[in-house]
Amino acid sequence: MHILIVEDEPRLAETLRELMLEQRYQADIVYDGADGIDYGITNQYDLIILDVMLPKIDGFQVARQLRLSHISTPILMLTARDEVSSKISGLDCGADDYMTKPFDSGELMARVRALTRRRGEVLSNIVSVGDLSLDCTSRTLTCGNRAVQLGFKEFDIMRLLMLSAPSVVTKESLITKVWGVESDAEDNNVEVYISFLRKKLTYLDSHVYVSTIRKVGYSLVHTQ
Numbered sequence: 001m002h003i004l005i006v007e008d009e010p011r012l013a014e015t016l017r018e019l020m021l022e023q024r025y026q027a028d029i030v031y032d033g034a035d036g037i038d039y040g041i042t043n044q045y046d047l048i049i050l051d052v053m054l055p056k057i058d059g060f061q062v063a064r065q066l067r068l069s070h071i072s073t074p075i076l077m078l079t080a081r082d083e084v085s086s087k088i089s090g091l092d093c094g095a096d097d098y099m100t101k102p103f104d105s106g107e108l109m110a111r112v113r114a115l116t117r118r119r120g121e122v123l124s125n126i127v128s129v130g131d132l133s134l135d136c137t138s139r140t141l142t143c144g145n146r147a148v149q150l151g152f153k154e155f156d157i158m159r160l161l162m163l164s165a166p167s168v169v170t171k172e173s174l175i176t177k178v179w180g181v182e183s184d185a186e187d188n189n190v191e192v193y194i195s196f197l198r199k200k201l202t203y204l205d206s207h208v209y210v211s212t213i214r215k216v217g218y219s220l221v222h223t224q
Helices: 010-022 033-042 059-068 084-093 105-122 152-164 171-179 187-204
Strands: 002-006 026-030 047-051 075-079 097-100 126-129 132-135 140-143 146-149 208-213 217-222
Touching: 002 010, 002 033, 010 026, 010 105, 026 033, 033 047, 033 059, 033 152, 033 171, 047 059, 047 105, 059 075, 059 084, 075 105, 097 105, 126 152, 132 152, 140 187, 146 187, 152 171, 152 187, 152 217, 171 187, 171 217, 187 208
Parallel strands: 002 026, 002 047, 047 075, 075 097
Antiparallel strands: 126 132, 132 140, 140 146, 208 217
């Protein structure tokens, strides 16, 4: 399970991530609405936890923009506002559920499970490029009759590349989205995992390969 947390209060954002990690969910954190839109559109998330009062762009506008961009990821909106009008605005903007701060962690996780369960009933977890298919549930990369299971970071990188193909994904973007906004990971960390993925693509005998765009990043190229 991969969850995006859009929350400008660092302590609350970290508390939310810890709750997700306790359930073995992967969680990314961003601290303003502009990054919320960018991450929500670029990545494939199972759920977005979205605060209303955010820097740059508020949560209502984030939800509206994601829906206008045809992003169907469930949105759980969090806010200190408890007025009925605010809840109506959030739901009308595209949120699927609404919780008022402070909230009970048990209730929050129950709502997370309900929203992600509902999503799993209707959406495919398979991403494909060329002769490659990536199962986002089992982290299995398949080409023809061959298959390999990817490690967590290998999976995150490959999924980003596949979702963005044939566009270039910068090293900076990979570091931020795979290792986290506050990570001290560097370019060589990305290069190591790209090397792992290239070896697995060679084993799969795929016509898709990872192309290096010097001093920029990587893209997936299909040769047939």
